[in-house]
Amino acid sequence: MCGSVQINGHLFCKGLYKLRPSRSMASISPVAYLIDGALLRSQNGHNSTATLSMGELVTMYRNHKATIQHDKIYALLGLSADGAALTPNYELAWHEVLKQLVEHVFPRCSVETWCGSDLAIIKGKGWVLGYIYLSSVSSEDGQQIFKVVLNQTCQKLGYPDKWETEWSLQASGELIQDGDIICLLEGQSAPSILRLCVDHYTVVTPVVKPKQQVPTNKDNMMVGESQYTHSLCNILLNWRISQAEDKADIQSLSRLVEIAPNYHEEYELGASGKGALHELLTKGNVDVDEESLPWGDTDISGERKAAIVHSLWQQDELPSAWNEAFAVAVQVSGPSDYIMSSILIQRLGEELSVSEEVVKAAAASNGWYGPGIVQQLIEYYGDCLPVTEEVVKTAAANDTWCGPVIMYQLFRHHGDSLPVSEEVVKAAAANKGDHGSEIMQQLFENYGDSLPVTEQVVQTAAANDGDYGLAIMQQLINHCEDRLPVSEEVVEEAANNRRYGSEIMQQLVKHYGDSLPVSEERW
Secondary structure, eight states, X not given: OOTTOOOOHHHHHHHHHHHOOGGGHHHHHHHHHHHXXXXXXXXXXXXXXXXXXXXXXXXXXXXXXXXXXXXXXXXXXXXXXXXXXXXXXXXXXXXHHHHHHHXXXXXXXXXXXXXXXXXXXXXXXXXXXXXXXXXXXXXXXXXXXXXXXXXXXXXXXXXXXXXXXXXXXOSOSXXXXXXXXXXXXXXXXXXXXXXXXXXXXXXXESOOOOOBSSOOOSOOOOOOTTSSGGGOEEEEEEEEOOSSOOOOOTTOOOOHHHHOTTOOOOOOGGGTHHHHXXXXXXXXXXXXXXXXXXXXXXXXXXXXXXXXXXXXXXXXXOHHHHHHHXXXXXXXXXXXXXXXXXXXXXXXGGGSOOOHXXXXXXXXXXXXXXXXXXXXXXXXXXXXXXXXXXXXXXXXXXXXXXXXXXXXXXXXXXXXXXXXXXXXXXXXXXXXXXXXXXXXXXXXXHHGGGSOOOHHHHHHHHXXXXXXXXXXXXXXXXXHGGGSOOOHHHHHHHHHOTTTHHHHHHHHHHHHGGGSOOOTTTO
């Protein structure tokens, strides 16, 4: 299109969403939202159909610039459904304006702000209702689509009967992540999306509107003080509305004292992270198709989890309980376990006992979040992480899609210092999974001719009757050529391979011809 031809906002946005510039969606979507809806707004400027709250709008445009800081809030009043509750006053200091907004959005919470700061610290109570997984950005309208796993607390409050398990978030200024927490703060009619940090939560969006199962004329249920107070936990939040375009990473895992040095109240994990751990360990999932969940089977017993939780809530925290909780998270590697490991790594750091066995469990993970947990370990512990030959061997033997991902993580971090032995190469040669050949290729690419391809390795590959066993054998032949150590024992293993015996023998004969060592007893 060129010249003076016009295109309406709706079509422009449809094309923009098709491009799916995911890295920029947090900044683009809020603007596209206004352009897309321009035709539906009144020409006299009066927005009679406003549906978004101030909390939603401020979150949408939190990353956008304003010449005057106050306009980060006041410029949105005309678009909001509840803007009449706030009156513009440019004589107030910015931190006072920010406090007014936060108190409006979270009316039952105490709020602290400081002169010269764009951060609000919010202290209140709430219910952890579940967490997010399988998040994505729609190519049709830029909405963030995600699934939620709801726990028993949510069930007791009656919400699973009202809510679907797939929600959407319109044009948020912050992209949600798998593992973000769904939380209902006391006094609120709709839940918030929070992200766990070391000793507090960060507000991702203060309001998310769950997808209702059936149309209802009833107002959103607000939980009263007397309802299920046993599930109510203390929650400490930070919410930042920056002056300039915010390039800070909301994902960064930091302690409260690092982002709010003026906030001096002691707030330990017991008031936030422990509550989250309790929910994740004991409350379970309700009203969800287990087959659709992206984690593997687990043999973690309910009694074991209950024992861990009991230990966590003792007056004197037991290091063994934290270590046990971490071992559970690493072994299971589901979305909730990723959250759990984040809490423990961030809070305890070097106090957390990360043994070779724990790292081996992470390397063997077949859960959707296994590589994420491995990355957490690498980023926090660095060279102190016990990545031994046994750990690398375990990763090489991992017969799920996680195997090559975890091997790549280990190679990227350790480089040439990664302990790759004959036993590691044998484990890769024996890998019967769909990704075994990928792991072998990684080994060749990183070690080349120095890779210890011994007779035992070739024997193991010749005996591999997995889907990609034949491919692994061909990799060895292609890479080593005449240097490949082929003995009578190798030929024996190939001949005994019930699935690929003839194909492997053809490979060997084609490459070695008459020099192939074949015993008279066999032929």
